[in-house]
Amino acid sequence: MIERLLRKLAARDDISPEEEATLTDLITDVEDVPARKTVIRKGERLNRSILLLDGLMCRYKDLRNGRRQITALHVPGDFLDLHGFTLKQLDHDVMSLAPSRVAYASHEKLTRLTETHPHLTRMLWFSTNLDAAMHREWELTLGQRNGSARAAHLLCELRERLDIVGMLSGNDFDLPINQTEMGECIGLTVVHTNRVLRELREEGAATFAKGRVIIQDLEKLKSWAEFDPSYLYLGREPC
Amino acid sequence: MIERLLRKLAARDDISPEEEATLTDLITDVEDVPARKTVIRKGERLNRSILLLDGLMCRYKDLRNGRRQITALHVPGDFLDLHGFTLKQLDHDVMSLAPSRVAYASHEKLTRLTETHPHLTRMLWFSTNLDAAMHREWELTLGQRNGSARAAHLLCELRERLDIVGMLSGNDFDLPINQTEMGECIGLTVVHTNRVLRELREEGAATFAKGRVIIQDLEKLKSWAEFDPSYLYLGREPC
DNA sequence: CGTTATATTGAAGTGCGTCAAAAAGTGTGG
DNA sequence: CCACACTTTTTGACGCACTTCAATATAACG
Numbered sequence: 001m002i003e004r005l006l007r008k009l010a011a012r013d014d015i016s017p018e019e020e021a022t023l024t025d026l027i028t029d030v031e032d033v034p035a036r037k038t039v040i041r042k043g044e045r046l047n048r049s050i051l052l053l054d055g056l057m058c059r060y061k062d063l064r065n066g067r068r069q070i071t072a073l074h075v076p077g078d079f080l081d082l083h084g085f086t087l088k089q090l091d092h093d094v095m096s097l098a099p100s101r102v103a104y105a106s107h108e109k110l111t112r113l114t115e116t117h118p119h120l121t122r123m124l125w126f127s128t129n130l131d132a133a134m135h136r137e138w139e140l141t142l143g144q145r146n147g148s149a150r151a152a153h154l155l156c157e158l159r160e161r162l163d164i165v166g167m168l169s170g171n172d173f174d175l176p177i178n179q180t181e182m183g184e185c186i187g188l189t190v191v192h193t194n195r196v197l198r199e200l201r202e203e204g205a206a207t208f209a210k211g212r213v214i215i216q217d218l219e220k221l222k223s224w225a226e227f228d229p230s231y232l233y234l235g236r237e238p239c
Numbered sequence: 240m241i242e243r244l245l246r247k248l249a250a251r252d253d254i255s256p257e258e259e260a261t262l263t264d265l266i267t268d269v270e271d272v273p274a275r276k277t278v279i280r281k282g283e284r285l286n287r288s289i290l291l292l293d294g295l296m297c298r299y300k301d302l303r304n305g306r307r308q309i310t311a312l313h314v315p316g317d318f319l320d321l322h323g324f325t326l327k328q329l330d331h332d333v334m335s336l337a338p339s340r341v342a343y344a345s346h347e348k349l350t351r352l353t354e355t356h357p358h359l360t361r362m363l364w365f366s367t368n369l370d371a372a373m374h375r376e377w378e379l380t381l382g383q384r385n386g387s388a389r390a391a392h393l394l395c396e397l398r399e400r401l402d403i404v405g406m407l408s409g410n411d412f413d414l415p416i417n418q419t420e421m422g423e424c425i426g427l428t429v430v431h432t433n434r435v436l437r438e439l440r441e442e443g444a445a446t447f448a449k450g451r452v453i454i455q456d457l458e459k460l461k462s463w464a465e466f467d468p469s470y471l472y473l474g475r476e477p478c
Numbered sequence: 479c480g481t482t483a484t485a486t487t488g489a490a491g492t493g494c495g496t497c498a499a500a501a502a503g504t505g506t507g508g
Numbered sequence: 509c510c511a512c513a514c515t516t517t518t519t520g521a522c523g524c525a526c527t528t529c530a531a532t533a534t535a536a537c538g
Contacts, residue, residue, distance in 0.1 A: 042469070043469065059375070061375065061376070061378075061379045062379075062383075063379070063383055063384070063465055064465060067383040068383070069378055069379040069382040069383045071375040071378045071379065072375075083368040083371060083372075086361055086362075086364050086365035086368050086478050087365065087368055087369075087372070087472060087476075088476045088478065091372050091375065091376070091469050091470035091472075092375060092470075111357075111361070114357040114360055114361055115357040118350075118353040118354040118357075118360075121353055121357075121360060121364075122325055122350070122353055123325075125325050125360075125364050125367070126325035126326065128364070128367065128368055128371065129322040129325050129326055129367055129371075130326075131371060132322060132367065132368075132370060132371035132374055133322075133326070133330050135371055135374035135375055135378060136298070136300060136310040136311075136330065136331060136374055137300070137330070138378050139300075139308055139310045139374060139377050139378055139381055140300045140301075140302070140308040140310065142378055142381035142382040142426065143308040143381040143425075143426030144301075144302055144306040144307070144308045144426065145302070186382075187381065187382030187383065226302055226303060230281070230282065230330050231330035231331075233326060233330075237326075237327045239325050239327065
């Protein structure tokens, strides 16, 4: 059940069998979530955190005029609101984009984990810091990249992240969202998102259609996006 | 020396005298840093984290074309690269904007802290999660707010953060940066930053000149920015 | 097969960028 | 005190990336 989470963590640092057992014991109550369901509302009191087992989820914030910014996408293996463990409530909503499967880790058990498993605690802390690193890269995207580079960068990032959890086929992957939602990730309207996607397609870099991304020229896409994966902290590093 | 850090943490949850002593023992080697000095370079191997005692620092990422995005501003009391404790190297540079004073916490001592002080560990974890919450709000700003709202929002945020550490006078505060740097925070060119600042000034909301922010109409500024401080997690909440 | 969601295109408007120059402020040395 | 260099702010003119509004095409679906 927690294979994908383990795979992500173990890529960074060794997990002992005992730690693995602790993590397994931490995660309970598997549930299915339909597409486009809000699973956590801003300000709601939290006593557990969600591990995404399958599907696709996002976190977003919105403004009064209806404009919405998706601040993070989450793929299987992501502990999507682990930060809620210390925050106790979120400053944003969390929703599913595709039909998903989730499991829960109670904050009570997490507290106990911090008391008994310092190394595991540091690894979970790392994983929230990794989320923050992605937020920073998205700040760079939203503040400084132009439309086509924003789309290209998003595709590059997702390719790397899905690779880690074994969800690529070649360089292609499923991305079950529509262009409106992609626009909400990269700070563009649907109309313009459509146009930059056409540009990527016509230049032979990548196509996104029917919920699937097909990367035709990965090097071109990376250079277009000025993609540097160091912010994903893929290297091995004991902590 | 660590009063401002303590003040921030204690606003969230109780710190026992023993924990306070542990923190005091953690922090060593006070140093002065001149303005505009890069103190951490992207990719550099880290074995200590920086606590900002006085001054103003930032983290930034840049693109090949020279465009730069400041992803975070740090005020006194901020543990500005505590995330580096688990990341071991940063995906971005850190520099001082104003003459600053810093102190250091070795990662060795931090590791020991996670082994002996679970509650303090959770509080430090919280403080990195708070940084991430600010990143998310900046994503919303950069992706969805217009120029004047971006500037207004930045001023509102800084007012709150400086208030916590006792660095406001009334609603006014020092902000020793120029308009270029402010533009790099809010994703605008200097020229346009100058224009939105003029708008805020002419509308009687706030003025920013000579490194000082004077807020004339806080309510107007907040509503202009659509400022909701919940992402700063100012409420008391044991963790 | 009709209904609704999604993608696509066109035309026109605008917020912000770019380029260039002037004005104002700041610091240094004589 | 002024002279000078340098940084920062401010303004103007113009261009373009992206938005807005509107319509059509295409796909998805019960």
